[in-house]
Amino acid sequence: MFLQVNHLEKVFQTRFSKEKTHALSDVSFTAEQGEFIAIMGESGSGKTTLLNILATLEKPSNGDVVLEGRQISTIKEAGLAEFRRDHLGFVFQDFNLLDTLSVRDNIFLPLVLARHSYKEMAARLAVLAPKLSILDLLDKQPFELSGGQKQRVAIARALITNPKLILADEPTAALDSKNSDVLLDLFEQINADGQTVLMVTHSSLAASHASRVLFIKDGKIFHQLYRGDKTPRDFNLDIMSTMTAILGGE
Numbered sequence: 001m002f003l004q005v006n007h008l009e010k011v012f013q014t015r016f017s018k019e020k021t022h023a024l025s026d027v028s029f030t031a032e033q034g035e036f037i038a039i040m041g042e043s044g045s046g047k048t049t050l051l052n053i054l055a056t057l058e059k060p061s062n063g064d065v066v067l068e069g070r071q072i073s074t075i076k077e078a079g080l081a082e083f084r085r086d087h088l089g090f091v092f093q094d095f096n097l098l099d100t101l102s103v104r105d106n107i108f109l110p111l112v113l114a115r116h117s118y119k120e121m122a123a124r125l126a127v128l129a130p131k132l133s134i135l136d137l138l139d140k141q142p143f144e145l146s147g148g149q150k151q152r153v154a155i156a157r158a159l160i161t162n163p164k165l166i167l168a169d170e171p172t173a174a175l176d177s178k179n180s181d182v183l184l185d186l187f188e189q190i191n192a193d194g195q196t197v198l199m200v201t202h203s204s205l206a207a208s209h210a211s212r213v214l215f216i217k218d219g220k221i222f223h224q225l226y227r228g229d230k231t232p233r234d235f236n237l238d239i240m241s242t243m244t245a246i247l248g249g250e
C-alpha cells in the first residue's frame with residue numbers, strides 16, 4: 001500500500017486557554033499509488049490539519065501515517081526537510097514564490113537545494129514548462145505575473161522534483177475557471193504517470209476530476225465516493241448531494 005493513514009487524532013490546545021479543539025478525532029484511509037483523491041468537508045472540519053500532518057508540518061496527537069512502508073512520525077526533525085524535498089510536492093493557495101528570484105530560479109529552487117546539476121534541472125523544466133504554458137514566463141519576476149500564472153509556476157516548482165505524493169490545499173481557489181481546468185487536467189495527467197495527488201478543496205467541480213472524494217465531518221471520514229466511469233459532470237452531482245447531506249446534518 002502506498003499510503004496508510006491510521007486513526008489520526010489532532011487536538012489543539014492554545015497556551016493561554018484551557019479550551020481544546022479536536023481538529024481530527026479518528027481519520028483512517030489508504031491510498032494506492034496513482035490515485036487522485038479530493039478531500040472535502042465544511043469549514044473547520046480539519047482538512048488543512050490532515051494535509052499538514054501528511055506534509056510533516058504538524059505532528060498528530062495520536063495515530064500515524066505510513067508512506068511507502070515508512071512511518072513518517074519516526075523521522076527525526078533533522079531529516080524532515082530532506083524527506084519533504086525528496087518525496088512530497090506542495091501546491092498551496094498562496095503561492096510562496098520568492099519575488100527576488102526569476103520564475104525559472106523559483107522553479108529550480110528545490111532542485112538546487114537537492115544539489116542537482118543545471119543541465120538536469122533544465123532538462124526537467126523543458127518537459128514541464130510547455131505542459132503548464134509557462135515557457136514565456138521563465139525570465140520574469142513573480143510580481144509581474146497574474147494569479148493564474150503564479151499558480152502554474154508554483155505547480156511547476158512542486159512537480160520538478162518528480163514527487164510521488166503531491167499535496168494541494170485549495171489549489172484552484174485563486175484561479176478562474178479556465179485556469180482551474182488547466183490545473184485539474186494536469187493533475188489527471190500526473191495520475192496517469194503514477195503520481196498520487198491529495199487535494200483539499202471546497203469546490204465540487206474541482207473534486208469531480210478526482211478518482212475518489214473523501215468527506216470529513218466531525219474529525220472523521222464521514223463518507224467516500226469513487227468516480228468509477230462517471231463523467232466529471234455526473235460525479236459532480238453525486239458530490240454535491242453528499243455535501244448537502246453533510247451541511248444539512250443528515
Ligand SMILES: Nc1ncnc2c1ncn2[C@@H]1O[C@H](COP(=O)(O)OP(=O)(O)OP(=O)(O)O)[C@@H](O)[C@H]1O
Pocket residue numbers: 012013014021022023041042043044045046047048049050
Ligand atoms: N494551530 C492551531 N491552533 C489551534 N487550533 C487550530 C489550529 N489549526 C487549526 N485549528 C482548529 O482546528 C479546526 C480544524 O481546522 P482546519 O484548518 O484543519 O479546518 P479546514 O477544514 O481546513 O477549514 P477551512 O475549510 O475553513 O480551511 C478548526 O476548529 C481550527 O480552528
